Amino acid sequence: MYRYDEFDHAFVAERVEQFRGQVARRVAGELSEDEFKPLRLMNGLYLQLHAYMLRVAIPYGTLSAKQMRKLAHIARTYDRGYGHFTTRQNIQYNWPKLGDVPAILDELADVEMHAIQTSGNCIRNTTADPLAGVAADEIDDPRVHAEIIRQWSTLHPEFSFLPRKFKIAVTGSPNDRAVTRGHDIGLRMHRDLQGKPGFEVMVGGGQGRTPIMAKTIRNFLPVDHLLSYLEAVLRVYNQLGRRDNIYKARIKILVQSEGAENFAEMVEAEWLKIRDNALDLPVEERDRIAAYFAPPQYENLSDACPELQAAMAAEPRFAAWVDSNVGDHKQSGYAIATISLKPHGGIPGDASADQMEAVATLAETFGFGELRVSYKQNLILPDVPKADLLALWRALDGLDLGTANAGRISDIIACPGLDYCNLANARSIPIAQRISERFTDLRREADIGEISLNISGCINACAHHHVANIGILGVNKNGAEFYQITLGGVANENAAVGAIIGPAFDEWRIANAVEDIVDTYLSQRRPDEAFIDTYQRVGPQPFKEKLYGPDQARQAG
Amino acid sequence: MSKNQNATTNFLQAITANRLSDGYVVYLTARGGWSERIEDCRAIPDRGDANDVLRHAERQAGDDLVVGPYLFKIGVADGRPAPLGQREILRTTGPSVGTDLNLA
Ligand code: HEM
Ligand code: SF4
Numbered sequence: 001m002y003r004y005d006e007f008d009h010a011f012v013a014e015r016v017e018q019f020r021g022q023v024a025r026r027v028a029g030e031l032s033e034d035e036f037k038p039l040r041l042m043n044g045l046y047l048q049l050h051a052y053m054l055r056v057a058i059p060y061g062t063l064s065a066k067q068m069r070k071l072a073h074i075a076r077t078y079d080r081g082y083g084h085f086t087t088r089q090n091i092q093y094n095w096p097k098l099g100d101v102p103a104i105l106d107e108l109a110d111v112e113m114h115a116i117q118t119s120g121n122c123i124r125n126t127t128a129d130p131l132a133g134v135a136a137d138e139i140d141d142p143r144v145h146a147e148i149i150r151q152w153s154t155l156h157p158e159f160s161f162l163p164r165k166f167k168i169a170v171t172g173s174p175n176d177r178a179v180t181r182g183h184d185i186g187l188r189m190h191r192d193l194q195g196k197p198g199f200e201v202m203v204g205g206g207q208g209r210t211p212i213m214a215k216t217i218r219n220f221l222p223v224d225h226l227l228s229y230l231e232a233v234l235r236v237y238n239q240l241g242r243r244d245n246i247y248k249a250r251i252k253i254l255v256q257s258e259g260a261e262n263f264a265e266m267v268e269a270e271w272l273k274i275r276d277n278a279l280d281l282p283v284e285e286r287d288r289i290a291a292y293f294a295p296p297q298y299e300n301l302s303d304a305c306p307e308l309q310a311a312m313a314a315e316p317r318f319a320a321w322v323d324s325n326v327g328d329h330k331q332s333g334y335a336i337a338t339i340s341l342k343p344h345g346g347i348p349g350d351a352s353a354d355q356m357e358a359v360a361t362l363a364e365t366f367g368f369g370e371l372r373v374s375y376k377q378n379l380i381l382p383d384v385p386k387a388d389l390l391a392l393w394r395a396l397d398g399l400d401l402g403t404a405n406a407g408r409i410s411d412i413i414a415c416p417g418l419d420y421c422n423l424a425n426a427r428s429i430p431i432a433q434r435i436s437e438r439f440t441d442l443r444r445e446a447d448i449g450e451i452s453l454n455i456s457g458c459i460n461a462c463a464h465h466h467v468a469n470i471g472i473l474g475v476n477k478n479g480a481e482f483y484q485i486t487l488g489g490v491a492n493e494n495a496a497v498g499a500i501i502g503p504a505f506d507e508w509r510i511a512n513a514v515e516d517i518v519d520t521y522l523s524q525r526r527p528d529e530a531f532i533d534t535y536q537r538v539g540p541q542p543f544k545e546k547l548y549g550p551d552q553a554r555q556a557g
Numbered sequence: 558m559s560k561n562q563n564a565t566t567n568f569l570q571a572i573t574a575n576r577l578s579d580g581y582v583v584y585l586t587a588r589g590g591w592s593e594r595i596e597d598c599r600a601i602p603d604r605g606d607a608n609d610v611l612r613h614a615e616r617q618a619g620d621d622l623v624v625g626p627y628l629f630k631i632g633v634a635d636g637r638p639a640p641l642g643q644r645e646i647l648r649t650t651g652p653s654v655g656t657d658l659n660l661a
Contacts, residue, residue, distance in 0.1 A: 027577070029621040047624060049648055051580040097579045347654055418644060419652035426643070429654045479642035 012109045015116060019043050020102035027099065044115025045101055048422050054093045054101060056108060056115045058373050060128035060146040060170075061089040065360040065369040070111045072356035078104050083356070085341060085349045087375045087413060087464055088167075089127045094420055116154070122162060123153035123234075129171040129178045130374035133293060134336055134382045136328040139189045140197045142172035144290045145226060148281060152227050162238060164249035167206075168230075170199075174493065179375060181205045181213040181495035182467055184251045185233060188493070190220060198222045203233060203263065204255030207461035211497045212252040215260035217267060223286075228279045232271035236263070296368040296383060301333020305386040318393050320442045321404035326389060335386050337366075338406040339379040339396060344440045345433050346400075348414040349377030358399050366392045375464075377413055378406060408445045409453055409518065410436035413464055417457030417474060418481070424457035426474025426481035427507075431455055434511045448518055451531040452491060455483075467491040469532050470517060471498045472510065483510040487517070487543060488535050501540055502548050513547055520546045569631050570607045571598040571638060572614050573648065574623035582648045583623060585614050591623055595649045600631060600638050 019039070026036040040046075044055040056071070063071075071091055075083045078100045079093045086092055096104060108114055126146045133141045149168055169183040180186025186202035198220045205214030221229050237251045240258070255263045281289075312319035327336040339359060342348050351359075363371045363381055366388045372380035384392055396402035405411045412435060415421065417428030432455050439445050454468035458475075465471035471486035482504040489498030505513045518531075520543050525534040535543070572585035583591040584598035592598070601607040607628055614626040629645050631638045640646050647653060 027621070033577075033618070033624050047575055047580050049644075050582055050651055051575075095579075099578065418647055419654050424644075427647075427653060429652075433654070476643075479644075481643055 008112070009109075012112075012114050012116070015043070015114070016102060016105040016109055019105060023098060023102055040101075042116070043101070043105065045096075045098075046422075048094070048416075048420050049418075049424075050420065051095045052098060052101070053420070054096045054104060054115060055086075055090050056093070056113060057125040058089050058091060058113075059125060059150055060132065060143045061130045061373040061375075062132070062143060063371045063373060064111075065363045065371065067111045067113060068356050068360040068363070068371055070107060070113070072353040072360070074104055074107055075356065076353040082350050082352045084347075084416065085351065085373050085377050085379070087377060087415075087462065088125060089130075089373050089375060090125060091373075092416070094416075123149075123156065123166045123168065126150055126153070127167070127169045127178055127183075127375060129173060129176075130372040130380050131177060131327065131336055131382070132172060132372075133295065134329050134331075134334075135173055135175075135177075136330050137175050138173040138330065139191060140172045140223075141290070141293045142170040142178075142187075142189065143293050144286070145172075145187065145199075145223065146170045147289055147292070148226065148286065149230065152230070162234075164246070164251075166234070166237075166251070176491075176493040176495070177374075179464065179467060179491045179495065181493075182207055182464065182491065183214065185230065186214045187226075192220055192222075196222065199226065201229065201233075203267075204252040204260070205495075206250050206252040207464060207466050208250070209459040209461075210250075210252065211461065211466035212256060213495045213497060214252075215255060215263075217260055217264035224283070225275060225280055227281065228275045228277075229267070229271055231274060231279055232267045235270050235274075236266045240266075295331070296370075298331045298334065298383070299385070301331075301385060301387075303332040303386075305333070308386050308389055311390040315390070317397075317404065317442070318390060320446060321393050321402060322389060323446065324404045324408055325406040329383070331383075333386055335384050335389060337381045337384045337389065337392060338374070339381065339401050340403040340405055340411065341378050341401070342405055342411050342436065343400050343403050344405075344410055345437045347429050348412050348432050351379070355399055355401060358395075359401070362392060362395055375413075376406075376411060378411070404442055405445060407450050407452075408439075409448050409451050410439045410445060411452075412436060413452075413454040413468070415456050415462040417455070421457055423460060424474065425459075425476035426457050426483065428455040428457040428463065428472075428474060431472065431474075431483065431507065431510055435514050438511055438515055448522070449530055451518075452489075453514070464491060465489070466497045467495060468498065469535070470514060472514075475504055477504075481507050483507065485510075485513060485517070485547075487540060488532070490532060499540065502544055502552075516546045517543055569600045569602055569633065569638070570628045571595070571600055571631050572611055572626050572628055573598075573645070574614070574618065574626035577621055577624055580624075585610070585626070589613075589617075595631075595640065596637055598631070598638050600633075601628075 022039045025031045046053045080095045084092045126149045128142045128146045132143045167183045168185045169178040169180045170187045171178045172189045182205045187199040201218040202214035203217050325338040367383040412432040414428040414432040418424035452468045453470040454463045454465045455472040456463040456465040467489040473484045475482045484504040485501045486498030490496040576583045586592045586597045587599040630641045
């Protein structure tokens, strides 16, 4: 894993000291809230409905067992014993006290973590495929490039005051598990004809109130030129992006108003000017960074694993878990295991301090002490010998972490919503809980198959509802909570924004509506069709009829 | 608390904020302090009056006790002040999904 260099250490320590001073001056009344707010946000500290909230970055979603134990320790010592893993590969603590935050940041710095650039109009925590380095379909480890981007973008003087926040996502495989088209810049790896890796560069994606999927402005960028090209994109944005209207300030609006082709030309022109100055990393430097992400010492194991087959035959719940939560590994004899943070009826993405600690130990017992955090708000053990899967699952099952639902309907992404968030219109978590409770029968979930259901508590779309097969958006009608449904969103390499199906449902009808949608799919599907395939083939009409009755469906168009 | 009460023009208001030290929800009391309990809040009947009280509360925020004071509507249920609207209800009760108790 990547290790801080001395510069990073000194810098993070200095930032914590500065913040300690700022908190002291705030408490002493020397700084007003107006003066203090931007300072606390620069350190990831928000003020929410009931308390402060601290957002801690987990760069490219990779975490050591030691770091996970530290997160657990912080949850237990300074918070209420749990934390919330988010779609942005961050963890959020919901109850820190202002005076404790400098100490929390010190503790994080001990394990090379921090909350810098988790807020504000800067380049935020760069996210990556959670299966980086282990996925069977990967070309090259995207974390190497995410780390290069992190170093370049951290406190970049020119890009600390962008028109608006800026999010970059990287995937090292042609199959997109990082929603790259949903970001300001998405980078998806391909090979050129000579087999060399490079990136497809997609620009101007974003969700929020104006969901737009990023446009490809360059089909292939050799990896050597990554930084100079990104710098060119950022420069064009920094010069032309709107600063007068917060709703029009994201790069997606600029790309849309200029047109992707025009925008691409401006970037290329800028790039020509800077591509040969020393911005791009020399190969030796890139290799130095890549060495941190070198694969661990795998054993030579056979891919055939009779023990696993026998265990699956003997234990149907285990077989169901392998089916949904275990993925193919690059290395023969190993597997990738998703730990669901979505127990039926639970809070999506929440983990208790005890669970975090137990998972850290499992990462050491059944792997090389490494963990991943996925944008779907689950944890991942990347290197599990296949023969150990049964023992791992038994341990997880005892921790309420063994739910067999990754990629299934109860694997719901939900934002904190009105239970915590100051910007929310409606609650998300109880809706997720009620829906997941409808699908506790594992066989039924398996029968429904691959599907995504995401719930955001307001149009900021923190839970990615726009790109969910079934998206739910909380809205406020005269102080009451209502839920609007979109269908047909897709988050992978064929990313698409869903369309509103009709009038919103109240909190008591929304779970029924989801069941109606699922039933419609089941009655319409052809063999081997996933939900999204059926929806794309039959269109919204059958779903409208089921939800609103034939007459109203006609009126609703 | 009935809808009718909400609809009348002479509704009551109270002032809430987040406490600086921990962000917890607090209410301005009749004696000019801040309390975590909505039962202690000062119920303010009249609009003009309410704005005066708010300005006073804002000055107090300047004294660094609380952050972001604002007025919100309340009704009266069983003789006690009760918030109107889901957001303020949740601010008085805390997350409807529980906090530290709901996890294993
Ligand atoms: C609770 C405090 C939070 C606040 C105040 C907040 C605020 C916002 C705002 C204002 C936006 C819209 C940005 C724009 O359209 O320009 C946004 C977008 C987003 N947030 Fe949050 N958020 C919060 C929590 C979360 C959580 C918990 C997650 C993950 C589950 C998250 C992930 C995201 C994502 C993925 C986006 C979409 C990015 C885009 O617009 O392209 N946020 N957030
Ligand atoms: S989508 Fe809205 S309610 Fe949910 S976390 Fe984001 S800002 Fe808050």
